[in-house]
Amino acid sequence: xxxxxxxxxxxxxxxxxxxxxxxxxxxxxxxxxxxxxxxxxxxxxxxxxxxxxxxxxxxxxxxxxxxxxxxxxxxxxxxxxxxxxxxxxxxxxxxxxxxxxxxxxxxxxxxxxxxxxxxxxxxxxxxxxxxxxxxxxxxxxxxxxxxxxxxxxxxxxxxxxxxxxxxxxxxxxxxxxxxxxxxxxxxxxxxxxxxxxxxxxxxxxxxxxxxxxxxxxxxxxxxxxxxxxxxxxxxxxxxxxxxxxxxxxxxxxxxxxxxxxxxxxxxxxxxxxxxxxxxxxxxxxxxxxxxxxxxxxxxxxxxxxxxxxxxxxxxxxxxxxxxxxxxxxxxxxxxxxxxxxxxxxxxxxxxxxxxxxxxxxxxxxxxxxxxxxxxxxxxxxxxxxxxxxxxxxxxxxxxxxxxxxxxxxxxxxxxxxxxxxxxxxxxxxxxxxxxxxxxxxxxxxxxxxxxxxxxxxxxxxxxxxxxxxxxxxxxxxxxxxxxxxxxxxxxxxxxxxxxxxxxxxxxxxxxxxxxxxxxxxxxxxxxxxxxxxxxxxxxx
DNA sequence: TTTAGGG
DNA sequence: CCCTAAA
Numbered sequence: 001x002x003x004x005x006x007x008x009x010x011x012x013x014x015x016x017x018x019x020x021x022x023x024x025x026x027x028x029x030x031x032x033x034x035x036x037x038x039x040x041x042x043x044x045x046x047x048x049x050x051x052x053x054x055x056x057x058x059x060x061x062x063x064x065x066x067x068x069x070x071x072x073x074x075x076x077x078x079x080x081x082x083x084x085x086x087x088x089x090x091x092x093x094x095x096x097x098x099x100x101x102x103x104x105x106x107x108x109x110x111x112x113x114x115x116x117x118x119x120x121x122x123x124x125x126x127x128x129x130x131x132x133x134x135x136x137x138x139x140x141x142x143x144x145x146x147x148x149x150x151x152x153x154x155x156x157x158x159x160x161x162x163x164x165x166x167x168x169x170x171x172x173x174x175x176x177x178x179x180x181x182x183x184x185x186x187x188x189x190x191x192x193x194x195x196x197x198x199x200x201x202x203x204x205x206x207x208x209x210x211x212x213x214x215x216x217x218x219x220x221x222x223x224x225x226x227x228x229x230x231x232x233x234x235x236x237x238x239x240x241x242x243x244x245x246x247x248x249x250x251x252x253x254x255x256x257x258x259x260x261x262x263x264x265x266x267x268x269x270x271x272x273x274x275x276x277x278x279x280x281x282x283x284x285x286x287x288x289x290x291x292x293x294x295x296x297x298x299x300x301x302x303x304x305x306x307x308x309x310x311x312x313x314x315x316x317x318x319x320x321x322x323x324x325x326x327x328x329x330x331x332x333x334x335x336x337x338x339x340x341x342x343x344x345x346x347x348x349x350x351x352x353x354x355x356x357x358x359x360x361x362x363x364x365x366x367x368x369x370x371x372x373x374x375x376x377x378x379x380x381x382x383x384x385x386x387x388x389x390x391x392x393x394x395x396x397x398x399x400x401x402x403x404x405x406x407x408x409x410x411x412x413x414x415x416x417x418x419x420x421x422x423x424x425x426x427x428x429x430x431x432x433x434x435x436x437x438x439x440x441x442x443x444x445x446x447x448x449x450x451x452x453x454x455x456x457x458x459x460x461x462x463x464x465x466x467x468x469x470x471x472x473x474x475x476x477x478x479x480x481x482x483x484x485x486x487x488x489x490x491x492x493x494x495x496x497x498x499x500x501x502x503x504x505x506x507x508x509x510x511x512x513x514x515x516x517x518x519x520x521x522x523x524x525x526x527x528x529x530x531x532x533x534x535x536x537x538x539x540x
Numbered sequence: 541t542t543t544a545g546g547g
Numbered sequence: 548c549c550c551t552a553a554a
Contacts, residue, residue, distance in 0.1 A: 418548070418549075419548065419549085420548095421548070442543070442544085443543095444542075444543070445541085445542060445543085460541095460542070460543080461542090461543085461544095461548085461549090462548080464542095464543070464544075464545095465548070465549095468544095468545085
């Protein structure tokens with residue numbers, strides 16, 4: 001971009017700096033432009049004449065021979081590719097170089113490449129003065145390939161575009177000097193082009209290109225130019241127009257800069273993609289919901305009958321697709337009917353599956369670790385636990401808990417295990433309440449150590465969570481009980497916490513929340529204590 | 541490591 | 548239960 005300054009004539013002295021500048025200065029940008037130019041000018045499929053012809057033409061260059069042998073083109077085009085690529089590459093280089101490093105470069109002529117006479121482009125070029133032939137030659141010099149287009153305007157324009165590396169050139173009457181448009185409409189420059197690119201306007205969109213020799217440049221040229229139909233927006237390649245042998249008339253379309261909106265849409269898609277792939281680390285950095293980020297799209301039309309389904313974007317094997325929006329499989333612990341299935345009796349308990357793991361588990365628990373990192377297969381609670389709960393009047397719950405722990409080992413995803421859900425037994429709850437009463441709410445670590453020594457699977461966090469749930473229960477369940485039966489308690493597998501315990505929880509909670517930093521041990525108030533004792537809970 | 545709190 | 552921040 002910045003390379004094509006007028007002060008580059010006789011650039012031998014400045015060549016190096018300029019090229020250095022080129023590399024330094026966003027090889028990307030420059031390369032993109034040149035690349036797209038290349039693409040547009042030399043589609044590999046039907047590029048141009050055979051190198052032999054090129055050579056021949058090269059030798060005849062002085063005469064500006066522009067005859068094209070279409071038959072040869074057809075039959076031998078495939079062998080040209082390398083050569084043409086070289087030429088194109090060279091041309092690309094030539095576009096970003098100073099003026100005189102081209103035709104005089106010995107290496108170029110040494111490679112037997114069909115380099116056109118770039119001298120024709122040197123200095124000030126007034127395309128209006130040239131004949132069609134000369135224009136064609138200039139075209140060749142500019143793009144490094146032959147053209148048989150005879151349309152002067154088109155040629156001029158194309159040459160100008162090539163020389164100035166700009167898509168935004170006047171259709172006629174301009175003078176190109178040192179790869180920059182001077183004379184008429186000298187303001188057509190890169191900066192101007194950038195401006196247009198920003199605004200999404202294309203001056204070229206109104207220019208009509210006359211067709212030539214079947215490769216009509218105007219056909220389907222700017223179709224959907226200004227229609228922001230994103231589905232039609234494709235990057236600058238693979239857009240070869242129909243029936244075109246030379247592929248030179250589609251240059252504009254293929255090389256036109258994407259509109260702002262296109263860019264935005266593209267980046268939008270990318271960000272969406274990335275968010276889908278990366279999930280949002282802030283929210284849920286881990287694992288198992290990586291793909292569970294349903295992206296509800298606004299009603300997309302997916303049905304062939306035109307029916308409208310709500311869909312969400314989902315990811316399957318790296319592909320982002322829309323699928324009908326339905327609930328996902330539940331994650332986490334199995335449903336309670338599963339529990340009740342397991343609850344049918346101790347006979348269901350698969351005791352013999354992995355006896356060794358049990359030992360590991362118990363040992364682990366004694367150390368007070370929490371089990372998440374270990375592949376957890378709790379088959380059986382420790383004997384002390386059993387003993388402690390043997391006195392519990394609600395033995396069913398014990399069984400249930402144990403069986404539950406025995407039957408499943410949720411492995412969520414790839415190494416990360418979820419601690420198996422163990423239903424809180426009544427005795428546990430009582431222990432917890434007692435612990436809170438003794439050590440105060442918040443001393444979960446202490447409570448765990450002192451009151452839950454035998455419940456290795458209960459962490460201090462568990463205690464805290466359970467206590468919180470108990471508090472909630474007192475706030476919801478308790479009043480409801482007074483008013484009447486809670487409709488949701490019809491579930492038999494959920495054994496309600498006895499109101500006595502709830503009352504005590506409430507009392508403790510109120511007490512401790514009022515008392516601020518109160519941590520002093522509190523013995524039960526007589527009423528609650530009595531009830532608890534009556535329950536026969538055998539803790540401590 | 542523990543606690544608190546949101547999810 | 549999980550996860551994280553804060554202490």
